Amino acid sequence: MLVLKGVGKAFREYPSQILRFLTWMGVRVRNVNEHWVLRNVSFRLGHGEAVGIVGQNGAGKSTLLKLITGTLRQTTGDIVVNGRIAAILELGMGFNADLTGRQNAIHTAGLMGFSQADIARVLPDIEAFAEIGEYFDEPVRTYSSGMQMRVAFGVATAFRPEVLIVDEALSVGDAYFQHKSMARIREFRRQGTTLIIVSHDRTAVQALCDRAILLDKGEQRMDGDPHTVMDYYNAMIAEKENSAIQSVQLESGKVQTISGSGEAVIDSIGLFNAADEKVEFINVGETVDLRVRVMVRQDLPRLVLGYLIKDRLGQDVFGTNTHHTAQVLENVRAGESYEFSIRFDANMGAGAYSVSTALVSTDTHLVNNYEWRDLALVFTVMNVDRTYFVGATWVPPHISIKQP
Structure with a gap:
């Protein structure tokens, strides 16, 4: 279990070392400059719970972990x-850097408080997990960043901890090792380990974490469902001086995040079937038409519509925009409206999905974010008449069988 109550951290600058020493003795000293990097952070984590810490550079994430x-x-x-x-x-x-991987593993495990007998027992497991072969007995200065992370992760997880903290460092590993590391993290969680992960990877946070905490300029901005927090974080990144972020609770209980400067907005959005009926439930593989009506409030030199389909866990299924499809609207005028018709085959597995929309000027919302709307539309895919299958994507096979 981990509990933080009103945690703050300030770095202090003293006019002289003597005054610094006096503060250690309990003497109050004036003319001390304080720079607060964290203020009033509070949360509680139980056994086996996982939380993602997110925020922009300088938000205080690394300081929080060090505390x-x-x-x-x-x-x-x-x-x-x-x-x-x-x-x-x-x-x-x-x-x-001058010690071998094996020597560093032994030294680091010793600093973590383990006996020589315990270290000798797990050292073969660390070597096997790292999978760097003969390099385990070579100086670390010859390692790539990925090799260093393999050994470091193997040492840190050689003994199951009550609390495991993983910073962005895992992102340097290759795809195979990332999967292997995530598998070990999930196994630890099943055994009761509490997990804190710092990452800008939306998929990792939403797949691994029960909650997410958003830090902004040293303050705790949000603590809640990973999907909601990551959407708010995404909107916050795009926030400009003349834009705003709005959170709206929908009838479903989910929280919709809307951000942008408002020069263009979504007026209506709907999903229609082949009979031109507005639908919320569709069949696997069914052809549907996503219709988005946009209202232009101010003259704009360029207008791009983007959309993103996500699954029930908030992970990306498919997304694109009219910049990539070479359909940018040029020199649109205030008062005009446009209806975008996006036809596609719903080759997706059964489940709930959502659509997010973005009105921007280029291929990204980080330049001009007129409107970003999360959970703009929610729909459900059902398997009505297809052969039974599992998975997120419908890829119907043609299977042939013959005897040689």
């Missing part, structure tokens, strides 16, 4: 940790 692991001390608030913490906060975990 939890004890490498920094908080200025205000309390942190309570029940159990051992294992953390990968930087590439290589401070490995000595």
Whole structure:
């Protein structure tokens, strides 16, 4: 279990070292400059729970992790940790470049508090997990960043911790090792390990975490469902001086995030079948028409519509925009409206899906974000008459069988 109550961190600058020493003795000193990097962060994590920490660079994520692991001390608030913490906060975990991977593994595990007997017992498992072959007995200075991460992750997870903290460092690994690492993380979670993961990878946060916490300029902006938090974070990145972010609770209980400067907005959106009927339920593989009506409020030199289909976990299924399809609208005028018709075959597995829309000027919402609307439309795909299958995509096979 992990509990944080009103945690804050300030870095202080003293006019002289003597004044710094006096503060250690409990003397109040004036003319001290304080720079707060975290303020009033509070949350609780239970056994086996997973939380994603997200935020832009400088939001205070790394400082928060250092406070939890004890490498920094908080200025205000309390942190309570029940159990051992294992953390990968930087590439290589401070490995000595002149030592071999094996020597670094032994040294690091010793610093983590394990006996020589315990280390000798798990060292073959660390070597096997890292899968770097003879390089395990070569100096770390000869390693690639991915090889360093393989050894570091193997050491940090050689013994199941009560709390596992993983920073963005895992992103340097290759796809195979990322899958292998995620499999071990999931197994730890099933055994009761509490997970804290820092990542800008929306898919990783939504797939691994029960909750997400958004930090912004050292303050805790949100704590909630990963899908909702990541949508708000995405909107926050695109926020400009003349734009706003709005959160609306829908009848379904989900929270819709709308952001943008408002020069163009979605007026209506609907999904229609071949009979031109507006539908919420469609069959696997059915041809449907997504119709989006856009109202232009101000003259714009360029207008691009983008859309993104997500599954029930908030993971991307398919998305594109009219920049990529070479259908950009040029020099649109205030008061005009446009209806976009997007026809596609719903070759998706049975389940609930949502559509997000974006009105922008280029291929990204990071330049001019007129409107970003999450959960603009929700629909359900059902398997009415297709052969039974599992998975997220309908890829009907042609299977032939013959005897040689």
